[in-house]
Amino acid sequence: MSEKILIANGITKSFGRLKVLNGIDLTIDRGDRYILFGSNGAGKTTLVKILSTILPADSGDLTIFGRKIKKPSKDVKTLIGFMSHEPYLYNELTAWENLNFYASLYSVKDKEEQIKNLLNEVGLSHRLNDRIGSFSRGMKQRLSIARTILHSPDIIFLDEPYTGLDIRAQEILNNIIIRLNNEGKTFFLITHDINRGCEIASRRGLLSQGKIVYEDYGGKNKEFLEKFRDTIKGEMC
């Protein structure tokens, strides 16, 4: 039986009068590549921020690696990687300095070797001494991928990771996801890009009106697409 590393029960979240999440129940097993789809405003980013412990839920229970999360402890934080819309990088620092800074915060061992390898993997080793203020959005996004996995987290949350990436960079990202997943890492990814998302999904979910309305284990894309369209139509009616 697979190990359940994240269990969410009845997660709700409101901003003012707007109820964004309306009782989310979700379980993620070790080694999953869970891709969550949903239309704009469905609450995907809010959910991923709650699951990655950045944002507290209004109610509900969240258990990560067997620990109930009220306020994330340092050891739980070490196990989590999160890549957001924002790259979480400093424009004034070079690519190397940015990664070196985060490596120090996470007490990464052999950080120089690790940074060198990651910059190589995301195709930025030739720009390691350039300040990232001069980088394109796609390059910052690639560096952000390196930042996210720098400390070898066990579960990695990715919020719209394909945004701003060209086709080559999208392939680099998918290769990294597959490589790390083969090493036992777990992924929870939200995206609008159904084709890219379905390429790597081992589990798929649909979020609509603050609830997960459909889940499958990576069956036929056509059926999933129809389900997705029906869900969006249902939201509009």
Place this chain on the structure above:
Amino acid sequence: MLNVLKAIFLKELRVEFRNKQMINSYIILSLMILASFRFAFSIIDFSITQLASPILWITFFFAGMFSLSPVYKREIEEGTLDGILLAPISPSSIYLGKLLSNLLVIFSLELFSLLILFIFFPIDIPDILSLLILIVIGTIGIAALGNIISAISSNLSQSEVMLPVLLVPVLLFTIIMPSVSSTSEVFAGAHLLDVMQEIKLILAFDVVFLAAGYLLIDYILED
């Protein structure tokens, strides 16, 4: 803890010296304040020994306050604060790392302001070491409280207005007034031992502000 503190301290210094946001606003503001006083006092007779101290501390206070304003706001606007808070570190390390870096930058800039003061208002200082010690302990209070208030106000709308509203009443009576009075006496020829009462008061508030920042930053950043 020390490695994290060092990483945040060095990151802050690099970011500051490369975008010069705090440095530029401090230099411009302190020049404007000192020049304003120079021109204002050019039309009346005055005793520079009496006026130098309030002029100096008003400059330190306002230039320091406005240059501290973006310390946390910048991190929130660029999303980098979430990145740091995700890491397995104590928020108090963030506070202390930023504070040490700000102290170094502000103290260097205060030396620049001091130089400008001497140019605009020629004055003899009998005991420069005592003056520098007073500036250091006063600056610790300004930076310690300024950092807390900057973190509190950075999430508020119109944070630029809120920062002085929250900072002025507290700093004025705790740090600025005893600093003005003790610096005035040093300008008049007194030594540190002669102004120990003021020094003790300033140091006490330094400790209070540092402890408050260290203990409260967790709750402030959580919100």
